[in-house]
Amino acid sequence: MSAARTLTFSIFRYDPQTPGDKPKMVSYQLDETPGMTVFIALNRLREEQDSSLQFDFVCRAGICGSCAMVINGLPTLACRTLTSKFEHTTITLMPLPGFELIGDLSVNTGKFMREIAERLKLWLHPSSDDKDIHILEEPMAPEEAARLYELERCVECGVCVSACATKQMRETFVGAVGLMKIARFEFDCRDNRSADDFYHVIGNQDGVFGCMTLLGCQDNCPKDLPHMQQIAYLRRKMTHALAIS
Amino acid sequence: MTINTFVPNPISPRVLGHRRSAIADQLQSATGIMLGCFLLVHLHFESSILLGKDAFYHVVQFLEGGMFSATGHGYPWTSQIISLIMLVVVMVHAGTALRRFPIQLGQWRALRNQQQIIKHSDSRLWFWQLITGFGLFFLAPVHLYDMLTDPSIGPNLSAERVYHGGLWILYIVLLPMVVIHAMLGLYRVLLKWGWINQRTLLRKLTMIAIVYLLMLGLASLAAYLSIGAELSLPVTPYTPS
Structure with a gap:
């Protein structure tokens, strides 16, 4: 069995509520696990590396539509996107354009x-x-x-x-x-x-x-x-x- | 924590129906189809030069009503009338299509920003349709004005116009612009009104048509340049022997 990949998540970070904060891309590393979705990865990042990371989710099953974001240039649901589908180990996450930004990947x-x-x-x-x-x-x-x-x-x-x-x-x-x-x-x-x-x-x-x-x-x-x-x-x-x- | 009071908005005048929106959309589609079909026919007619001077002469003679004229050469003013009609169609198309242009700097920035974040091939194709449309807004009237003021068409006369008149510079820019814009436009209008839903097939056909028409147009242009280079001024109109 091949060794688990180490994924790099390049995530848009900006909190409009924090005075002086500037939009930036921040990179995080995470070991890939079987069946990992972007949603699972984000939860692990928030639990293990950065508790200030903002993103939305409710159902985890593609029903509520809360976790939509731009993943490697494609707007889609994080909970329905397997990390294994990406050949490259760097995954770029951006908030959906055109909506009011709440913070990081969370939009209104x-x-x-x-x-x-x-x-x-x-x-x-x-x-x-x-x-x-x-x-x-x-x-x-x-x-x-x-x-x-x-x-x-x-x-x-x-x-x-x-x-x-x-x-x-x-x-x-x-x-x-x-x-x-x-x-x-x-x-x-x-x-x-x-x-x-x-x-x-x-x-x-x-x-x-x-x-x-x-x-x-x-x-x-x-x-x-x-x-x-x-x-x-x-x-x-x-x-x-x-x-x- | 703040609580927003829910106040339903009445329908704003902005969203009220406007007949002119529907008419403009229909006019844009109708004129676009007319221009796209005209281009397909036009490029094939003018490429008859690839079959020889005689072939092109007979195509021009037929289209200019040679059978109705005493000399058998036809009437060049028919080209002027067609050019005038096409100029009006182009103006209507441009006028209605201008609604789509990102005329404000903020709109242009929003478009570019969205294209940088989101990768979507059909939106990118539309971007090229937009750019070529903008170019055609200036170039197409130049070509039509030229045909209105000097409607003489024929194997030697057209070659003279292309080579000695220096119009090959216009055509080499106009050709890719008009082919890309027209074929992408026809692709989009067929999907827009739901006349065809087999998008993958239609897209393939569009790409094939673009490559084919570009090759046809470039080959014809090369033929006119080649004929023009052999002509000495003043040019005598070609007559089949």
Whole structure:
């Protein structure tokens, strides 16, 4: 059996809360263990070498989306990235660009997601006469439920936002996460909003017509969501809404 | 510890729908497809010089309506009309595509910063589309203006323009720019509207098309330079023997 590799983690360090602190890259060495993920490595570094290291995690299983960061140039989830997949022993970790930096590798994706949800009204809008909560919902066709579930898998990790150069250049652009969630409600038969209603929210330069199809969202989404197809669908749908309005 | 009060924001006027965004997006795509297809045809027509002077003469004669003219040579003003139409299409395309440009220094810095941190091949391809588009903004009108003011096309006349007129300098820069921009643009527009979802195949075809068109264009340019070098001024228009 070959000897365990010694990995070098080059990590972005900066605490905006500390006066006078400057952004820098700091290197740490760690022996690789079988099945080690970047998330495990970061926890070991924090426990064994530097307790001030800041990064986020909750579920450790690719479900919560908290541990998203840029690993060797690719934005992805630390908990789903095995260190063994890297041929070289130096692993560079950067925080996701485009979000408010909390410190080191920790960014405030929650603030962005909440603002997007408020701005795009990302919740179910039932019909106005559907107010009796005691009435059982109409059953949904399994095909429709499966279609919704496919889009519902978004964990709001923020990878699509960081991977999108359009979003980086245009702060007000809603990004793939916003468009994906709109597509989710557009498919939902319980949502009473019309194409015209959605058009008023995303039928503009900050919405679907601002997307330049750079496909960073499609290529980096850790949940493999069909961003390219959904954005194209919304674009056609919004164009059609314009044509008939 | 501070607690932020949750105050839902009303929809800001910024996010309200704008018809012009949709129209601009459609216009950009439509004019881009027109220009991309025109380039494909244009490069093949002008490369007929590789098959000989006669071949190019007959292509020009056909396109300029030789069958309708008494002399059989056609009407050069047809080239002027096409150039004028293409100039308008280019202007509309440039006008609508300008929305995409990082016009502010902060936007440019954000783009470069993101590209340094995140490695993504399609974003890098778009960056080259952006750079070539910026170059074409200046170079394409020069070519079209030249065709508008001097529409004479033919094996000898075109070779004279390229060699003695020194326009090979323009074409050697214009060719890679327009080929890269147009092929990447066609690739992107097909994905953008969801007309094709087989991205890997489409990307391969795009790369093959770029290499093929560059070789075709460079070979044609070499042919015009070669013909031009053999011509003595003033040049006599070529007529098949």
